[in-house]
Amino acid sequence: MSGEARADRVDGMLPVLPLTHDWSLHDAPSSRRIEAAALARHPPHTLIECAGLAVARLALALKPSGKAALVVAGPGNNGGDGLIAARQLAARGWSVEILLIGTEPATGTDAAHALATARQAGLAIHRGLPTRTRPADLVIDALLGLGASRAPEGEFADAIRAINEGRGAGATVLAVDLPSGLDVRTGQPLGTDAVRADHTITFLTLKTGLFTGEGRALAGRIWFDELGAPVGENGIAKLVGAPHIGLWQRAHERSATSHKGRHGDVVVLGGAPTMRGAAWLAASAALSAGAGRVYAALPDDDGQPWPARPELMHWDFARWHAPSAEWREVVAVCGCGGGAAIAAALSTVLHAATRVVLDADALNLIAGDESLQEATRKRAAHGWETILTPHPLEAARLLGEASATSVQADRLEAARQLAARFQATVVLKGSGSVVATPGRRPAINSTGSSALATAGSGDVLAGWIGGLWAQSPGISPHQLAMTAVAWHGAAAEGHAGPLLAADLIESMKALHAPSR
Known part of the structure; x- marks a missing residue:
């Protein structure tokens, strides 16, 4: 994309490819176990704040001259990562527009914390898809995460199409954890629509679906941040290479x-x-x-x-x-x-x-x-x-x-x-x-x-x-x-x-x- 920087390492996160060693690959159940263990080792909301900050840092590295971002956030922790990234980008002078898709997150969750802090920061949050959005240098796909197991429907499918339209208009698309609509295990779209990202940043574990099937084509360049929580589980497969x-x-x-x-x-x-x-x-x-x-x-x-x-x-x-x-x-x-x-x-x-x-x-x-x-x-x-x-x-x-x-x-x-x-x-x-x-x-x-x-x-x-x-x-x-x-x-x-x-x-x- 025009104006996009070539970043090779950003504040502790690494581009996964080309490989320097084998990596363990995980599906949704093993990723959830590892996430639960990491959450238990940290005070409340610490992990989601770290993840959101990592998204923002990667966005800044990829678009050093960027000024405007569109964040499409779902109701879960994936959306929470995007909301915190939006707050961090706004604090650095970016114009940020947030589209909140689906129901509001449950009270007391990390996602609810992320939404509350975004509102406290005075960010403009739209419910659903507006008829028009402002032109953006960067679109953050924080719509669906590990929990997605069926074809996106309704406003979720509409949001995926809107993200892809933003990419077609020249914006760089950064997906959080995996492109929305992609099956975390198989690497196949869950339905007819899936986000086509330029970059994907994934946390705690590398997911099998990012590396086989349609995963490589939809994820773009893949980045990994273990969020200070090294994985102690082998996973269901391993990623190998040169x-x-x-x-x-x-x-x-x-x-x-x-x-x-x-x-x-x-x-x-x-x-x-x-x-x-x-x-x-x-x-x-x-x-x-x-x-x-x-x-x-x-x-x-x-x-x-x-x-x-x-x-x-x-x-x-x-x-x-x-x-x-x-x-x-x-x-x-x-x-x-x-x-x-x-x-x-x-x-x-x-x-x-x-x-x-x-x-x-x-x-x-x-x-x-x-x-x-x-x-x-x-x-x-x-x-x-x-x-x-x-x-x-x-x-x-x-x-x-x-x-x-x-x-x-x-x-x-x-x-x-x-x-x-x-x-x-x-x-x-x-x-x-x-x-x-x-x-x-x-x-x-x-x-x-x-x-x-x-x-x-x-x-x-x-x-x-x-x-x-x-x-x-x-x-x-x-x-x-x-x-x-x-x-x-x-x-x-x-x-x-x-x-x-x-x-x-x-x-x-x-x-x-x-x-x-």
């Missing part, structure tokens, strides 16, 4: 005596006629990730050299019929452009290979064949490891759902169900990709951008997972998946417009740590 790339690189630094035989083999099963590009992308990604030898197993292999990647080797389909001892230790990346032509080989792989990555057509074949589903489920009992990388529609097919809508409605739960059903690690792709493994706390990836929304980017991810896994047979699939997804997303950040899949491989390769 630091996992460095962890992997430090653990796998190559010595002067390294050679290809020490870095494992990958076989990409896919690339049926007319779809060979998918296999080429996956195999090229595995090679660029650092695998020692990479093969492509094509249903109809003509033996011709691979375009621009002569290092890639051919895998004769007849080798799947050889004794599995000859190939069971390879990392098999299955499905990239394979179609139905890979069904028989896929069954063979599922029954023998120790490490398997399942993507695209492999997932579709499994979804439609109970015997392949059973073979996938039984792999864990043999001590074999499996990673599934579905996009939402593929996940829906695996779960027996008619469309991706139910998957997107609760991405964390869908990923958890898939991991439990197939006893495997699952990467549910999309904005805020979810990594789920039975018995492990799920992770939401923080890296990435819309530049990844191109054909073949999923094939690249599957191949990169295979390439890393070939070099590190002892790594847990959960850790491996978190690392690969973070790497995949980090390579796309900063790119304007779509990033073609072949170019994505080059961007990922460029993130390898330089040799010392």
